[in-house]
Amino acid sequence: MTNRSAQQVHAVQHGELPPSGPPDDPFHCALIDNVHPPAWHNPKFAGKYNLVVIGAGPAGVTAAREAVALGAKVALIEHDLIGGDRLNVGCVPSKAIIRTGRLYAEMRDAENFGAQVPDNICIGFSTVMERMRRIQARLSRASAARRLSEVGIDVYFSEARFTGTDTIAAGGELLRFRKALIATGARPLTSRIPGLAAAGYLTNENVFNLTECPRRLLVVGGGPLGCELAQAFCRFGSHVIIAQDDPTFLPNEERDAAQILSDALARDGVEIHLNTEVVAVRMKAGQKVAELVSGGNKISVSVDEILTGIGRTPNVERMNLEAAGVQYDIHTGILVNDFLQTTNARIYAAGDVCLKHKFTHTADASARIAVQNALFLGRKRLSALTIPWCTYTDPEIAHVGLYVREARQKGIPVKTFTILMHDVDRAVTDGEEDGFVKIHVRDGTDRILGATVVACHAGEMINGLSLAIDARIGLRALAQVIHTYPTQAEAIKMAADAYTRTRLTPTLKSLTRRWLAW
Amino acid sequence: MTVAEQFPQSDEELLDRFQRAAFGYFLDQFNSQNGLVADTSRVGAPASIAVVGFALSCYPVGVERGWMSRADAAARTLVTLRFFWNGVQSEHPDAIGYKGFYYHFLDMKTGKRVWQSEVSLIDTSLLLAGVLTASVYFCEDTPGETEIRERAEAIYRRVDWQWARGSASTARQGWKPESGFIHYGWDGYDEAIILYVLGLASPTHPLPENSYINWTATYQWENIYDYEFLYAGPLFIHHYSQTWIDFAGIRDRFMREKKSDYFENSRRATYVQREYARRNPYGFEGYGKDCWGITANDGPGFKTLKIDGRERRFLGYAARGVPFGPDDGTIDPCAALSSLPFTPELALSALRHFCARYPEMIQGSRLPSAFNPTLPGAGPSGWVSEGYFGLDQGVLVLMIENYRSGLIWKLMQRCPYAGNGLRRAGFKGGWLS
Numbered sequence: 001m002t003n004r005s006a007q008q009v010h011a012v013q014h015g016e017l018p019p020s021g022p023p024d025d026p027f028h029c030a031l032i033d034n035v036h037p038p039a040w041h042n043p044k045f046a047g048k049y050n051l052v053v054i055g056a057g058p059a060g061v062t063a064a065r066e067a068v069a070l071g072a073k074v075a076l077i078e079h080d081l082i083g084g085d086r087l088n089v090g091c092v093p094s095k096a097i098i099r100t101g102r103l104y105a106e107m108r109d110a111e112n113f114g115a116q117v118p119d120n121i122c123i124g125f126s127t128v129m130e131r132m133r134r135i136q137a138r139l140s141r142a143s144a145a146r147r148l149s150e151v152g153i154d155v156y157f158s159e160a161r162f163t164g165t166d167t168i169a170a171g172g173e174l175l176r177f178r179k180a181l182i183a184t185g186a187r188p189l190t191s192r193i194p195g196l197a198a199a200g201y202l203t204n205e206n207v208f209n210l211t212e213c214p215r216r217l218l219v220v221g222g223g224p225l226g227c228e229l230a231q232a233f234c235r236f237g238s239h240v241i242i243a244q245d246d247p248t249f250l251p252n253e254e255r256d257a258a259q260i261l262s263d264a265l266a267r268d269g270v271e272i273h274l275n276t277e278v279v280a281v282r283m284k285a286g287q288k289v290a291e292l293v294s295g296g297n298k299i300s301v302s303v304d305e306i307l308t309g310i311g312r313t314p315n316v317e318r319m320n321l322e323a324a325g326v327q328y329d330i331h332t333g334i335l336v337n338d339f340l341q342t343t344n345a346r347i348y349a350a351g352d353v354c355l356k357h358k359f360t361h362t363a364d365a366s367a368r369i370a371v372q373n374a375l376f377l378g379r380k381r382l383s384a385l386t387i388p389w390c391t392y393t394d395p396e397i398a399h400v401g402l403y404v405r406e407a408r409q410k411g412i413p414v415k416t417f418t419i420l421m422h423d424v425d426r427a428v429t430d431g432e433e434d435g436f437v438k439i440h441v442r443d444g445t446d447r448i449l450g451a452t453v454v455a456c457h458a459g460e461m462i463n464g465l466s467l468a469i470d471a472r473i474g475l476r477a478l479a480q481v482i483h484t485y486p487t488q489a490e491a492i493k494m495a496a497d498a499y500t501r502t503r504l505t506p507t508l509k510s511l512t513r514r515w516l517a518w
Numbered sequence: 519m520t521v522a523e524q525f526p527q528s529d530e531e532l533l534d535r536f537q538r539a540a541f542g543y544f545l546d547q548f549n550s551q552n553g554l555v556a557d558t559s560r561v562g563a564p565a566s567i568a569v570v571g572f573a574l575s576c577y578p579v580g581v582e583r584g585w586m587s588r589a590d591a592a593a594r595t596l597v598t599l600r601f602f603w604n605g606v607q608s609e610h611p612d613a614i615g616y617k618g619f620y621y622h623f624l625d626m627k628t629g630k631r632v633w634q635s636e637v638s639l640i641d642t643s644l645l646l647a648g649v650l651t652a653s654v655y656f657c658e659d660t661p662g663e664t665e666i667r668e669r670a671e672a673i674y675r676r677v678d679w680q681w682a683r684g685s686a687s688t689a690r691q692g693w694k695p696e697s698g699f700i701h702y703g704w705d706g707y708d709e710a711i712i713l714y715v716l717g718l719a720s721p722t723h724p725l726p727e728n729s730y731i732n733w734t735a736t737y738q739w740e741n742i743y744d745y746e747f748l749y750a751g752p753l754f755i756h757h758y759s760q761t762w763i764d765f766a767g768i769r770d771r772f773m774r775e776k777k778s779d780y781f782e783n784s785r786r787a788t789y790v791q792r793e794y795a796r797r798n799p800y801g802f803e804g805y806g807k808d809c810w811g812i813t814a815n816d817g818p819g820f821k822t823l824k825i826d827g828r829e830r831r832f833l834g835y836a837a838r839g840v841p842f843g844p845d846d847g848t849i850d851p852c853a854a855l856s857s858l859p860f861t862p863e864l865a866l867s868a869l870r871h872f873c874a875r876y877p878e879m880i881q882g883s884r885l886p887s888a889f890n891p892t893l894p895g896a897g898p899s900g901w902v903s904e905g906y907f908g909l910d911q912g913v914l915v916l917m918i919e920n921y922r923s924g925l926i927w928k929l930m931q932r933c934p935y936a937g938n939g940l941r942r943a944g945f946k947g948g949w950l951s
Contacts, residue, residue: 111827247702254738255706256751256842263844267831275702296634296696408735413775416740416749420841422799433799436842443739443775498741 027133034144035082042171043154052177054160057084059183059351059363066371077160086360093208096132101235125213162324179374184315186352195281202307214305222249224391225309241271340370386470390459395435398462401450413443417495426486432456437491446474475499537918539883543911544573553598559905564623564632568641572912574648578655599669618677636692643713679717707750711759719939730943743793747786751839753813753853756784764927767948785860794840802847804891808871811854816887816903847892851885852910856917
């Protein structure tokens with residue numbers, strides 16, 4: 001349950017959002033037909049469900065599928081659109097438009113690839129968005145309400161409200177359960193900038209409804225969403241200004257990664273304002289005028305749209321969690337233990353509503369843990385997960401495991417093996433030399449503690465390192481794995497080779513020399 | 519005149535020539551009324567308090583090299599210290615500083631804050647390093663030198679390092695009367711060791727020991743191009759604290775763990791710089807084994823140009839770094855030569871290369887802040903930074919001197935505050951034993 005509609009209704013009523021939704025084209029109709037069929041009839045079931053899942057985002061759908069595959073009687077309740085943020089207002093639409101943006105960037109950069117820059121590069125924003133909706137419609141088929149129903153899941157389109165510790169009211173029915181899972185996700189944090197609500201602004205929940213590319217766009221916040229969309233809209237021809245109140249973008253990532261990203265955004269033409277706070281917004285002659293303050297210095301910028309990406313807040317409202325004895329915090333979400341169990345032993349939570357790392361893949365992994373623990377007395381721990389993540393800018397920035405600062409705070413001595421992408425043959429041939437692979441090991445060993453990859457396809461490359469961490473494969477073993485040549489992932493092998501070279505100590509070198517001389 | 523005639527073969531002669539030329543900056547850009555020294559030689563440039571710190575350390579070099587009299591050096595020092603002691607310290611924007619720290623940039627004549635600059639912790643630290651160098655050097659029992667020592671002591675003792683943390687565990691970067699503390703601190707290895715050493719040693723308002731521990735917790739020890747070192751991108755970071763403190767053989771907890779020291783670290787960082795220039799991943803003109811020196815410095819200005827069919831984005835004054843960038847093909851020859859104590863063979867080879875390949879950028883044996891052969895200019899050196907920057911000239915004078923005689927390092931070894939600060943930071947061994 002994404003709370004999107006309710007949020008939108010609220011926002012529209014308060015003048016915060018453009019009232020229009022996505023264009024009512026065949027792709028959007030196909031999407032809606034899958035994720036919230038207009039003529040859907042909620043099922044009737046008088047018995048007790050093994051598992052009732054609230055929210056049909058990535059965590060909820062995964063949990064329902066897992067449980068039903070294991071033979072459980074499952075209800076899945078969604079008040080808005082199946083697929084949650086991922087499909088409707090998150091990863092899928094953003095990655096679709098980012099890909100088109102990359103293509104435009106490559107066209108403009110054709111000369112650097114030995115090609116001719118196409119004449120009259122014309123950006124058809126409506127076709128960019130149409131492609132996005134086509135992809136959404138296509139990917140929605142896999143989790144369409146009918147398909148979920150066909151595999152045995154009772155799909156309810158309704159609000160869900162606990163009426164006791166083992167009952168939920170949904171669709172006019174009272175559903176009884178042995179176990180329940182809350183997977184209601186999260187929504188964008190509301191910005192408190194004075195005047196912003198009155199002027200109207202975009203978030204990830206409505207930016208994909210745009211039918212025209214804003215001529216000038218102010219992006220507030222230099223986190224993953226802000227950076228990704230700032231770059232994409234800049235590549236579509238918007239004059240993009242990004243204001244970030246920290247000294248770097250992606251402040252949780254390595255400063256070198258942030259530096260490379262900053263350079264990349266500047267190269268694309270994004271106007272960057274770091275250490276800058278947006279303190280007020282007002283309307284003037286039909287334009288949105290934002291006041292930016294940096295180190296006591298004020299400037300004003302006039303734009304057509306303002307996009308905020310300042311974080312996410314969990315959807316914990318309107319479920320009457322108190323009746324179920326489920327404790328929560330409006331900022332951090334539902335309180336769970338390491339087994340994802342809430343303060344009501346019958347009820348579990350998974351995904352953005354309870355996790356610090358609000359990613360689709362984490363939602364999926366946590367849902368699997370929750371189902372195992374809820375239905376089969378499992379003792380799987382959230383803390384045992386190795387969680388990678390990626391920001392899909394160009395270049396991408398991916399990370400897994402510990403950062404150096406985290407390891408050092410734990411008193412672990414760390415050494416980092418760094419390979420620059422400009423030393424990787426395939427990155428050079430591809431013209432994708434910006435970035436690096438950094439693999440952090442426990443000093444004196446080859447045990448991988450964490451890694452950061454900045455590269456064109458960092459999101460793909462990080463998976464091998466996640467596997468290595470999860471399976472406790474060290475750099476020494478990685479050095480012995482033959483990597484295909486030429487690939488950009490060879491950078492990982494090169495880092496492992498660098499580790500191997502450090503094992504050749506002066507003593508060892510002297511011994512090998514004597515051996516060879518003998 | 520041939521290159522060989524213009525730049526003699528003897529390393530010592532060559533260094534003497536360039537060191538003296540750099541020293542000349544501090545004579546040219548000095549205001550005898552208040553002791554301030556201009557940030558750059560450009561018309562209307564304000565004073566930089568850090569450049570004043572370098573100037574105060576350069577005067578003893580001038581005396582020892584016979585380029586100025588001791589009395590002249592003492593007089594210049596005294597007028598400077600009087601200005602910094604007597605200047606108004608308050609929260610008011612027109613003050614010279616606050617809590618014993620000073621605004622980064624001051625008007626050369628009035629001494630008032632310019633450019634709405636911040637009360638800068640690192641620049642005050644560099645100023646204090648110069649103040650303390652002077653207090654050790656001017657040790658004679660004359661009224662002038664006695665006053666230098668007294669003023670220096672008073673200026674140092676007045677600094678409130680405890681305030682400088684704000685509500686954080688580590689030192690902040692600065693403070694402005696309009697907006698308070700700059701909301702970020704020091705992250706990763708940088709030039710702040712001198713700041714922490716002086717802050718920890720304060721007899722009046724010291725930084726707590728854990729502030730240094732917390733800062734060094736952000737360090738990254740990296741293997742890049744098969745060199746293992748404490749990473750920092752811009753070359754100046756490997757120079758500034760090392761200008762005053764001889765780190766050879768002394769180690770803090772981090773360096774003990776890595777079986778290295780900051781002197782050796784600067785040596786390796788220089789090799790990484792050179793290796794990057796040899797690889798020259800972005801194909802910049804001129805880069806090579808003798809043409810490196812990528813650091814925070816002046817640049818051609820923020821613009822994008824197509825040069826030889828390739829789009830090049832140039833920067834203005836920016837913290838350039840290796841190997842993660844930013845890099846726009848701009849080389850700082852002063853930074854390369856300032857690596858002299860750590861890698862004399864590399865630095866001298868680079869200097870001779872600059873002289874032979876780019877003679878037009880060297881006026882009167884004084885090296886410019888930067889040049890960029892990728893951006894076409896009047897000669898092979900391409901774009902050349904206008905005038906001179908005091909920071910570049912200052913570090914050059916002092917690093918050449920450290921290489922030639924170790925004078926600045928020896929003076930600071932005699933400064934009790936330097937030793938105390940290092941010990942409180944956890945340094946042991948070497949000359950601290």
